[in-house]
Amino acid sequence: MLQAARNAVHDARRIAVLTGAGVSAESGIPTFRSNGGFWRNNRFEDLATPQGFARDPLFAWQWYEERRRGIAAAQPSAGHAALVELEKRLAEFTLITQNVDGLHDRAGSKNIVKLHGDIWTVRCLACGVERTEHGELTELPPRCACGGLLRPGVVWFGEQLPEGAIERAITAVQTSDAFIVAGTSAQVYPAASLIPLALESGAQVIEINPETTDFSGEVAFSLRGNSAVILPQLL
Numbered sequence: 001m002l003q004a005a006r007n008a009v010h011d012a013r014r015i016a017v018l019t020g021a022g023v024s025a026e027s028g029i030p031t032f033r034s035n036g037g038f039w040r041n042n043r044f045e046d047l048a049t050p051q052g053f054a055r056d057p058l059f060a061w062q063w064y065e066e067r068r069r070g071i072a073a074a075q076p077s078a079g080h081a082a083l084v085e086l087e088k089r090l091a092e093f094t095l096i097t098q099n100v101d102g103l104h105d106r107a108g109s110k111n112i113v114k115l116h117g118d119i120w121t122v123r124c125l126a127c128g129v130e131r132t133e134h135g136e137l138t139e140l141p142p143r144c145a146c147g148g149l150l151r152p153g154v155v156w157f158g159e160q161l162p163e164g165a166i167e168r169a170i171t172a173v174q175t176s177d178a179f180i181v182a183g184t185s186a187q188v189y190p191a192a193s194l195i196p197l198a199l200e201s202g203a204q205v206i207e208i209n210p211e212t213t214d215f216s217g218e219v220a221f222s223l224r225g226n227s228a229v230i231l232p233q234l235l
């Protein structure tokens, strides 16, 4: 199975990749739905919806600030590094990520589509200004120069994805010879819909996950294991 998947990667001229929280798990960052995942101990309705944030911005910000600190202290894994190498080999490569942690950028990946935004940006709910904010936030909840409340620049449930993001992802998937799906439970849409799209478009789909997903039975290669081990082996 691994050798056949390696051949599919080797033969592909255009590759698209979809990553999820599992790829950052090996950097020590909790996932959402696995054991020890965020949604096992927190209600996503309180933390990852506009309604939850509006009810208690301080509570949501305390969670985001704790995550930002953990991510700042983390290092990209061997899985992140393998995707940088893969990009260097190919003329056309798109890394579509659901992760907001910025570890793909820090590892050195270039052509990244961030479907769910970026935890290092903040946006003002009053004037709409957006900026990158890497340091520790001194005041919680943080405020804009205009006095408005700042929110994390991530995509919550019920919200639109960043402008153009899903369109770029769809084009990359439809034109790819191979589509690698790593470390995602594939339960959140529209990100998960890229998998059936790749199958319809005739791409060789390679899934990397220690667990099965709803798509494991449909993809060409379902590689069971950790992405920090399997992604380097694929190259």
Ligand code: BJW
Binding pocket: 019, 020, 021, 022, 023, 025, 026, 031, 032, 033, 034, 037, 048, 098, 099, 100, 116, 154, 155, 156, 157, 158, 159, 160, 161, 182, 183, 184, 185, 186, 187, 188, 189, 190, 208, 209, 210, 211, 213, 225, 226, 227, 228
């Ligand atoms: C390893 C590993 C290792 C462990 N190596 N692997 C169609 C049908 C039904 C519902 C909808 C639909 N279309 C839209 C919706 C609504 C909703 C949705 O999808 N709901 C579902 C839950 C059913 N989607 C939305 O609202 C989206 N917006 C949208 O569609 O706008 C248009 C619209 C609006 C209103 C109505 C209808 C349409 C927005 C979704 C935003 C998701 N946001 C979050 C939070 C981001 C901010 C933050 O980080 O705080 O994004 S939720 C969370 O889940 C986060 C993740 O990016 C996302 C995906 O999670 P991921 O990455 O898959 O992580 P896990 O934990 O689920 O899985 C980890 C996997 O790794 C597991 O499988 C492990 O086995 C594996 N793993 N260790 C490899 N070492």
Ligand code: ZN
Binding pocket: 124, 125, 126, 127, 128, 129, 144, 145, 146, 147, 148
């Ligand atoms: Zn403002």
